[in-house]
Amino acid sequence: MMKINVLVISKLEKNLDAMKRMIDDExxxxxGDSPGGAQALNKIENVSPDMVIMFLxxxxxxxxSLTERIILNRPRTxxxxxxxxxxxxxxxxxxxxxxxxxxxxxxxxxEFAEYIKSVYHNESIRINSLNEKQNIAWMSRVVTVxxxxxxxxxxxxxxxxxxxxxxxxxxVALIDLDLQFGDIxxxxxIEPSDTISEFVQQVFTPNIDSxxxxxxxxxxxxxxxxxxxxxEYAELVSxxxxxxxxxxxxxxxxxxxxxxxPSFTDVTITAIESSSxxxxxxxxxISILKNSKLSLSLMDSLQQRDKVRLxxxxxxxxxxxxxxxxxxxxxxxxxAKIPSDYKVAVTAxxxxxxxxxxxxxxxxxxxxxIVAGALISGADNFDIQFSSNKKIKAFGEGRKLFRLFKRRNxxx
Numbered sequence: 001m002m003k004i005n006v007l008v009i010s011k012l013e014k015n016l017d018a019m020k021r022m023i024d025d026e027x028x029x030x031x032g033d034s035p036g037g038a039q040a041l042n043k044i045e046n047v048s049p050d051m052v053i054m055f056l057x058x059x060x061x062x063x064x065s066l067t068e069r070i071i072l073n074r075p076r077t078x079x080x081x082x083x084x085x086x087x088x089x090x091x092x093x094x095x096x097x098x099x100x101x102x103x104x105x106x107x108x109x110x111e112f113a114e115y116i117k118s119v120y121h122n123e124s125i126r127i128n129s130l131n132e133k134q135n136i137a138w139m140s141r142v143v144t145v146x147x148x149x150x151x152x153x154x155x156x157x158x159x160x161x162x163x164x165x166x167x168x169x170x171x172v173a174l175i176d177l178d179l180q181f182g183d184i185x186x187x188x189x190i191e192p193s194d195t196i197s198e199f200v201q202q203v204f205t206p207n208i209d210s211x212x213x214x215x216x217x218x219x220x221x222x223x224x225x226x227x228x229x230x231x232e233y234a235e236l237v238s239x240x241x242x243x244x245x246x247x248x249x250x251x252x253x254x255x256x257x258x259x260x261x262p263s264f265t266d267v268t269i270t271a272i273e274s275s276s277x278x279x280x281x282x283x284x285x286i287s288i289l290k291n292s293k294l295s296l297s298l299m300d301s302l303q304q305r306d307k308v309r310l311x312x313x314x315x316x317x318x319x320x321x322x323x324x325x326x327x328x329x330x331x332x333x334x335x336a337k338i339p340s341d342y343k344v345a346v347t348a349x350x351x352x353x354x355x356x357x358x359x360x361x362x363x364x365x366x367x368x369x370i371v372a373g374a375l376i377s378g379a380d381n382f383d384i385q386f387s388s389n390k391k392i393k394a395f396g397e398g399r400k401l402f403r404l405f406k407r408r409n410x411x412x
Contacts, residue, residue, distance in 0.1 A: 004120050007047065008033045009040050009066070010055035019053060019082065022106055025113035027219070036062055044070065049077055051120060056081045056090065056102075068097035078123040080116065082106075111193060114217045121221045125171060140171075140250040141375065144258040144271045147281035148291035153313040154281050156345060157338065157368070158259040159187045161279075163354045164365075164372040166221040170254040173215070174224045177242065177271055178261040179234035182227025185216075189352025190224060192216040197228035200241040208252045211245065220357065223253070239266040246274045255375070262291075264298060272299075277375065278307045282330070283314055284321050293330040308332065311371075314340035336371050339363045 004027060008019045016033045023030055031047045034040040036054075044052065052070060056063045067079050081102045083090055094102045101119045106112035145158040155178075162174040176182035176196070185192055199206075199214040215223040225245075228234055249256045258271045272278060278299070282292040299305045310330075315323050315337035327334050344362045348355035356365045 004028045004051060004116060005031050005047070005049045006051045006053055006116070007031050007040075007043060007049040008053050009036050009063075011035050011057075011060075011062075012055070015055040018105070019055065022109050022112045023116075024109040025116075028113060028116055036066055040066060041069070044074065044077060051078045051080060051116065053080045053082065053116075056083050056094070058090070064093055064097050064099075067094070067099050071098040076127060078119055080119055108193075117219075117221075118212065118217045118223070121217070122171070125169070128169070140253045140256055141276045142246060142250055142256045142258065142271075142274055143277045143279060143375065144260060144275040145279045145281065146260050146268070146272065146295075147262055147288075148295040149288050150262045152262070152281045152283055152288065153338070153345070154262075155182075155184060155187055155259050156349070157279065157281060157311065157313065157371075158257050159184060160354045160356045160365070160368045161372055162222045162255070162257040163218070163220045164356045164368050165255050165257070165375070167356070168372060168376060170376070171252070172222045173249050173253040173256045174218075174222050175245075175249075175256065175258045176225065176227040177258055177267055179227055179237050179267065180231040180261070182259065182261075184224060184259055185226045186352065187349060187354065188218050188222075188224060190216050190218060190226075192224070192226040195226045195228050195233075196245075197233040197236050199225070199245070200237050206244055206248050208248055211248055220354075237267060239270040242267050242270050243274065246271070250274075264295070269302065272302065272304050272307075275304075275307055277309055278304065279311055279371075280308045280332075281311050281313050282326065283312065284323065284326065286321060289321070289326065289329050296330060296332055309335040311336045311338060313338045336367070336374075338367045 006023065006028060008016055008030060010016050010019065020030055020033070031049050032043060034043045054063050054067065063081070067081065070077055070079055079099055079101065081094055081099050082105050083102060084105055086102070086104050091102060094100075103115060106115065143161075145154045147154045158174065162172050166172045174184060176184040179196070193216070194214040196214070199211070203210045203214075211225070212223065215225050217223055228237070246256065258275070260268045260271055280292070280296070282288055296305065296308065299308055310332045312323055312326055312334055323334070323337060341362060341364045344355050344359045344364050348358050351358065355362060356368055359365055
């Protein structure tokens with residue numbers, strides 16, 4: 001388990017006590033405290049904290065001076081400034097000395113813990129990127145996970161993929177756009193204080209800081225924007241709001257993973273049109289394949305078919321429909337197959353721990369890791385392996401198979 005070592009600094013004993021009381025998380029360790037000045041510098045030198053949290057009062061030039069010295073001379077020690085009331089003057093002075101993690105005193109330990117973890121995660125990525133001379137990805141990849149029917153495992157794939165990408169050192173946002181019945185928070189065992197419905201009601205011109213303040217940080221480092229807590233709030237989230245949200249997110253995160261409902265709402269279509277890649281999930285069930293075929297036709301109408309990467313979930317040949325039949329029936333090449341492992345998947349869900357964390361050696365985890373690797377490497381393209389004549393034949397065989405299955409299963 002990751003441990004974040006912090007040092008708290010304030011001239012006033014009551015502020016030190018208040019800050020220490022507000023830090024109540026097993027992943028955050030308070031190494032000590034200091035009133036500031038030379039004593040604080042000595043303590044920082046001796047204990048090498050990951051983070052220094054200081055209380056900044058009005059006109060407190062000593063704290064600003066100490067902040068500047070830490071930022072310039074100890075770039076691996078991150079600084080958070082706490083203020084009683086936020087105003088323009090305090091922000092300007094903080095920015096002038098290089099501090100950009102400035103917040104009003106938190107209202108709850110959970111809120112504070114999430115903020116500390118978020119700052120630590122982001123600042124660590126920034127420092128590592130500088131050291132490793134990594135290329136900066138100015139625009140992220142937006143990956144929408146879609147399926148034409150409920151129960152396909154879309155949320156399982158979306159959550160585990162997001163966590164796996166974060167494990168690979170990527171900045172990842174996970175957005176739950178199943179606005180009525182989204183349950184990403186259950187899969188990740190998090191209890192969000194705010195959701196996308198609060199965000200759209202309270203933020204009119206979003207920026208990355210305002211968006212992140214409504215997100216919950218998972219222990220993996222994934223930033224999660226959860227679905228509304230009750231279905232009636234879904235109508236508050238418009239397609240225009242979602243478009244604005246995604247525009248902001250893609251300038252900051254490496255990957256934005258979107259979970260969607262099994263229907264073409266205005267919000268879902270906005271996500272699809274904003275995506276770099278659409279992971280289209282299907283299964284070995286004739287009713288699922290019927291809906292998948294219809295949905296892919298709609299993707300054609302929306303001119304989004306070229307983004308589609310077909311994933312067959314629970315890919316095990318146990319029925320009259322095989323994995324090979326899927327491509328023929330719906331006329332789309334298979335990009336990836338996720339095996340069936342009910343025990344691993346359900347155990348992970350019930351525990352609220354993604355299986356890429358709880359069962360990293362399982363075939364499920366390995367398959368998701370392959371998908372994540374393909375996205376990172378850019379190897380998410382494919383060439384259909386048959387000529388135009390064979391393509392027509394394949395589609396003809398698909399229609400023939402579909403008519404056969406339709407008669408057998410009395411699909412209307």
